[in-house]
Amino acid sequence: MKNRTYYTIVYITVLLCFSSTDIIAQNSDTFEELKGKIVDADSNTPLTFTDIVITNSYISTVTNNDGEFLLKIPTTLLKETVSISHLGYEKRELKVSEIKLNAKIKLTPALTALNTINITTRTKNARDVIIETLKKKSSLYNNKNTVMTAFYRETIKKRRKNASLSEAVVKIHKQPYNNIKNDHIELIKARKNTDYSKLDTLALKLQGGPFSNLYTDIIKYPEFIFTSNDIPMYAFSFDNTTVINGRDIFVINFRQNENISTPLYYGKLYIDAETLALTNAVYSLNISNRALSSNMFVRKKPKKVDVYPTQATYRVNYRTTNGKWHYAYSNIALTFKVNWKGKLFNSVYTLNSEMAVTDWEIHNTKLAKTRTTLIRPTTILSDKTSGFSDPEFWGSYNIIEPEKSIESAIRKIQKQLKRT
Known part of the structure; x- marks a missing residue:
């Protein structure tokens, strides 16, 4: 069985150096x-x-x-x-x-007349809708070589305190949806700060960086959640319909069958009622089995430490442009409990990563010609403090506006840099 959480592997290790990556300057435009x-x-x-x-x-x-x-x-x-x-x-x-x-x-909330869509005239059950949706990636989703500009943010908290903050602008060399080739990611600009005093003697590292979020694209990478072998392991059911951009949306609940012991996912899929395109998905991993779910996430840890997840939630949004759907945004939230053997108290760490596509263009040539700036799915973003002291660091690049806790963390980093 394929490693379902390949895109959310975590290192729980004694303090080590992070791998290095290059930072490239950006041309400034009037905006x-x-x-x-x-x-x-x-x-x-x-x-x-x-x-x-x-x-x-x-x-x-x-x-x-x-x-x-x-x-x-x-x-x-x-x-x-x-x-x-x-x-x-x-x-x-x-x-x-x-x-x-x-x-x-x-x-204004959209008013929709529930149950007005006659589902039985289209398909027999919710499972059929999912199967049909996964078959439509060649006809409903972008099938041209595309270079997407995206903003990526990764935060690590020990309980409620920010311990690590990473941000990056990347270029996603997005392969056509009807192509089995994997996407590539090119690092354009990045910054990172880690306060190891808040991590005590442990450092949590999220392997994959932007790839973690890119692999939540269920349509491009169904092998991480809905293979033909996996689908029979799930129970699917229709929820009340909703609306997006004036269009009726099927809401389909799914969860693993009770006789399945392997940790699988549960959540909601939002599917356009007319075209059967996946528009959004919100789901979580069943982490009730601590041992199995820990093995899915933790790649490396000290022998005297027990680590297990207490939360693993995912979200992916799609957007339509020129009549074709494409990946637009994803969010991953992971919470881990860390127990040192022989110690009375434990630590709780939360890792959150999100990536939003902020611009893109069609390329008629092959993608990712320059491999010197490409990052790998095994990459861990490097420690970089440059940029936090510069309010114009991102220039004309669009970013996800930081929430209050992140703004506060950035202000503290700026003060620390001024003192040093």
């Missing part, structure tokens, strides 16, 4: 910044993972956990419209000038 916050029109609750896209371009970002976004727009696009969409809400389109005047944008 303006748009900042705002997306909230529920009724409750004023921040809306996380909302898609923000500039029309007539491939420039985009997503909101953070506080519902906030920062979008850098070339001055040539300032007359364009900003499209704002969120699962279960009415889509909004606003002029750039409107966002400048009102940075707090409210989305």
